[in-house]
Amino acid sequence: MGRPKDSEMRDSILTAAFRMFGERGFGGTTIKDLAQSLDISPGSVYTYFSGKEELFRCTVEEGWQRFLLEISRIVTAPKELKERFDSILDYCFESLKQALPLLRGMLFDSRQRRLLHENLQLLCQLLEQLIREGQSQGLIRIVLAEEHVRAQIKINVFGVLSSVALAQDETLDREIDVVKSAVKHLLYQRLKLEDTG
Amino acid sequence: MGRPKDSEMRDSILTAAFRMFGERGFGGTTIKDLAQSLDISPGSVYTYFSGKEELFRCTVEEGWQRFLLEISRIVTAPKELKERFDSILDYCFESLKQALPLLRGMLFDSRQRRLLHENLQLLCQLLEQLIREGQSQGLIRIVLAEEHVRAQIKINVFGVLSSVALAQDETLDREIDVVKSAVKHLLYQRLKLEDTG
Amino acid sequence: MGRPKDSEMRDSILTAAFRMFGERGFGGTTIKDLAQSLDISPGSVYTYFSGKEELFRCTVEEGWQRFLLEISRIVTAPKELKERFDSILDYCFESLKQALPLLRGMLFDSRQRRLLHENLQLLCQLLEQLIREGQSQGLIRIVLAEEHVRAQIKINVFGVLSSVALAQDETLDREIDVVKSAVKHLLYQRLKLEDTG
Amino acid sequence: MGRPKDSEMRDSILTAAFRMFGERGFGGTTIKDLAQSLDISPGSVYTYFSGKEELFRCTVEEGWQRFLLEISRIVTAPKELKERFDSILDYCFESLKQALPLLRGMLFDSRQRRLLHENLQLLCQLLEQLIREGQSQGLIRIVLAEEHVRAQIKINVFGVLSSVALAQDETLDREIDVVKSAVKHLLYQRLKLEDTG
């Protein structure tokens, strides 16, 4: 009996792809280099994925689906608004840290632009839902036109992502901390919540 | 042989490169296609630039230098703070519209990450300078820690750029209008300025 | 390890190879597909054959040997000349129908040229033997130089094979009928035999 | 000015392709080997042909068109029937000698089967036209059903081609002579023409 075509190697490839696509982008990543980094042969990649594009898509989709599902879970949880905001902030920045290579990979290839935009929009919608709830509970300090609220959410979400994604690796952790802290302040100001961070 | 200066051809190449890098990204642009669009031979490109990478770098740098110089000029102009903010907003969004292809080219290629980050940081610094001036004049409503101000500038600058860059072409103009309007509102709130936009 | 003899598996592989080489040619047939069609693993093929080339050679040889043995049996059977010619025609065209895929496989791969030529020559020799017998019995209408007889046999044998092999699949059955009928007429003319077909 | 993209190199490639496709078939010919045989780089082939398939098609089509045009010219020439038959025989076998590599290339790749069959059918039609003329002039000894005449032409044309194409190179010239002589005899018998060959 040959070795099982189970998920061990497949996961190894996804992990390595996750890192390499992030470091070099889609175009900058070659199957040969990817295989070499795993000490396997280029051909082996094709045992688990039908091609480079599919490998990228799998790498991306799995992560986003898990992420958005969790955010959705937090948004609809039967908890205080503040607690949910805190959870989301924590989870988002934790995920950002972990998924950064892949997010860079998406940012760095135009073919993935639509995919990234759509997934970020879904995140914005979930956040907007939470903010609307806050407004209806009278917790939102400043009332803006719906369009402006939406735009500010978007600018902040995209801004956090891109400012972190474009940061140099040496300053990455500090960048994330600073950005997270700033977002928290902004949020608490807007929501009349006390800053406990 | 060095690069001939003051050459019209060099500028033509930069202009065509600006457009093509933006439309197709770095990897999607071939020297042959670029040359064909100018009715010159591929070899001629190498008379003015040592290679594709340098051409990209030059295309980017020239644009950014012009842009940052103008911003700097506005920041230090002997005018009311509000007027200078308005000018900057107008000029930034106008430039964003025009330079979007190239900005996407930078965003979509990991090799250009550092370059884009550095230039955006320079823009942030100029904006921060203006805001500090507003603070010292007592025009800033809410006083934040220096670090938070800096982070919020960055998030907004990067957020504006990336939300526009990732937008689909069909919704681009509307996206820019909405984002610009939202940024203006935010700014005027913070600066105790009256919204006249 | 050598080839196991008397193995059912070996025969199964040869049968499947016969069909697949014919349908897709040598280059178009992959060991993996062949194995899949038999619900065995690619590696198992190598238990019975040392490689793809040997498998092809074996597939071809076995068929030809069976075919030529039967032709030889008919030629030397103690029957009327006409009856033997009729039997040969029937058997040849029946075999042509069945073996066509493989014959195409041989025709469509230059590596098999010699093999095909040799086997067709053997068939020609058997037919010539029969015709010589007819000549010696005074049944042949026109006496040609030995060389011309041999050449005409060859042209007809090769012509029948290649005109059928090159026919499109939709017109194949009709092509075979027409060619067989024409060959029969020719033969009966030459042999002063009555056409009863 | 660079070197002209004129027909010299293109013709060299066609000539080399003609030989190599013939020797090894389509699948057996690699662009790298082809280029090496010409002492050029693989990439250069793509300066003149968009790919391997197009190169093959060009190699084939050019030859066949020239050939069929000449046959057509002979068939319709204002000359004696016998003279035209002689010319055709001479030209066909001369062409066969010269084009053999390519014909083998077509025979040895199933993708080209239809192309070869169609072109051979066109040749058969031209020959049939000539034979019909002979019949109407009362020069044909034996009258067969139209279908049988057509089939016999086809068998002979395909038979000549394939018996020569499958011959080993060492016996090629002799094979061609013998086959040509046999065809001539057959033809003269049928046409009540005197054999002067």
Place this chain on the structure above:
DNA sequence: TATGAATGAGCGTTCATTCAT
């Protein structure tokens, strides 16, 4: 200077073959 045909390293991908299980 300008040219553009020639170059050749390197790409994604295929598949006959091997060998640890």
Place this chain on the structure above:
DNA sequence: GATGAATGAACGCTCATTCAT
């Protein structure tokens, strides 16, 4: 014996770069 995941050489093809003209 049978397995099938792993292998890696080789494929067709691309395109940044060079250099004879």
